Amino acid sequence: MAENMMHAVQYSSYGKGVAGLKHVEVPIPRAKKGEVLLKVEATSLNPLDWKIQKGVIRPFLPRKFPYIPGTDVAGEVVKVGAGVKDFKAGDKVVAALTLGSAGGLGEFVVAEESLTVARPPQVSAAEGSGLPIAGITAYQALTAAGVKLDGSGPQLNLLITAASGGVGHYAVQLAKLGNTHVTATCGARNLHLVKSLGADEVLDYNTPDGAALKSPSGCKYDSVIQCTLGVIPWSTFEPNLSTNGKVIQLTPNATAFMTYLVKKLTLSKKQLIPLYADVNKKDLDYLVQLVKEGKLKTVIDSKHPLSKAEDAWAKCLDGHATGKIIAEP
Known part of the structure; x- marks a missing residue:
């Protein structure tokens, strides 16, 4: 050459x-x-x-x-x-x-x-x-969910779907830096891994409760970090959300945007929020430092x-x- x-x-x-x-x-x-x-x-x-x-x-x-x-x-x-x-x-x-x-x-x-x-x-x-796309997406999704990574603020109940994937595995770890109770979904082969990353409850998405996104402890979710590439209908999320619960949709499609608009126009307390990550130097450097300190892997x-x-x-x-x-x- x-x-x-x-x-x-x-x-x-x-x-x-x-x-x-x-x-x-x-x-x-x-x-x-x-x-x-x-x-x-x-x-x-x-x-x-x-x-x-x-x-x-x-x-x-x-x-x-x-x-x-x-x-x-x-x-x-x-x-x-x-x-x-x-x-x-x-x-x-x-x-x-x-x-x-x-x-x-x-x-x-x-x-x-x-x-x-x-x-x-x-x-x-x-x-x-x-770190760049996956890590920053996870970080900004948690910010949109109201999680403060310094541990301040009231405890939030979170659901993180596809928690063993590229974005999801970062989201679980970052969420646990804040004051959160994390329920996570993944396939059966990754249940132990996701638990080891810090999730409080882990659901196999192939089980009935996993498919319905029901928390084993019965908690309602203040926010859902929706990392799944496939479409999960709003009707699956809605009964599991708290009064002011919101779904942070990381793979928004036309249906997601329609749901977002309907919820906004009807002044619903439960909201769907489409999110596209803003990849930037400040957030990337922050995540690199967390890896350096052993707080993220x-x-x-x-x-x-x-x-x-x-x-x-x-x-x-x-x-x-x-x-x-x-x-x-």
Whole structure:
């Protein structure tokens, strides 16, 4: 491979899933003003990655083909662009890449300084790469639910669905930093894991009570962090909510938005709140520090070499990962 070339995985059209991925040699990108060039050490995949390939956000993304997917990375700074003040070559970092450019499934990638944070030695590349989208989504969902992570405020009863998944496993841990009672749902094989993350009650979603989201202790939920990719009807949530209970919907679709509007227009005390995460440097740095302090951990489902990125992509498409799926050059 030429000195200025790198190995990457890309796709050139919508659809095709794993079959659409191609291994290529492309030029190593250059850091422009306000950017840093990273040697990638780990990239974590998110459902958003395959949704973009599927065309869910067309025609907005990808901006152009071919497209190298992957937005959550950890690595080492190789070069810095003009105006970069906080980083230098050799620094270990975690970065959130913009959806427009992405590029995580490559040996090198350019990241904006404004979305890059320092990664202390206590945080591995794989652990750090899991944080940007999944960790920040979990954190902002809990904020919307009224949870104060310093433990202040009244106790809240929370339900976290798909609690062993990428977002859910962070949400359980973060919720328990606050004054909360957490009921969580997951598959039978992950009941012990979710309990170990701090959940007070764990439901197998394949059981009748799990499907009905009923708390074993009979509590009503002040908030639900709805992480499940599939649709759970409002009629399932409603009887389990407290008087002013709300559902924070992390995968909103047309039905969710209709429910949101109906609840608003009818002045219902029970609300559905669609949430799209705002990936930002402040929240990312906060989460990295929590990992450093041992207050948060990234559960890693599996690690895959970049040369076998198709395996990681297939695992992500399957939708049953426990924690985060990691690709490593």
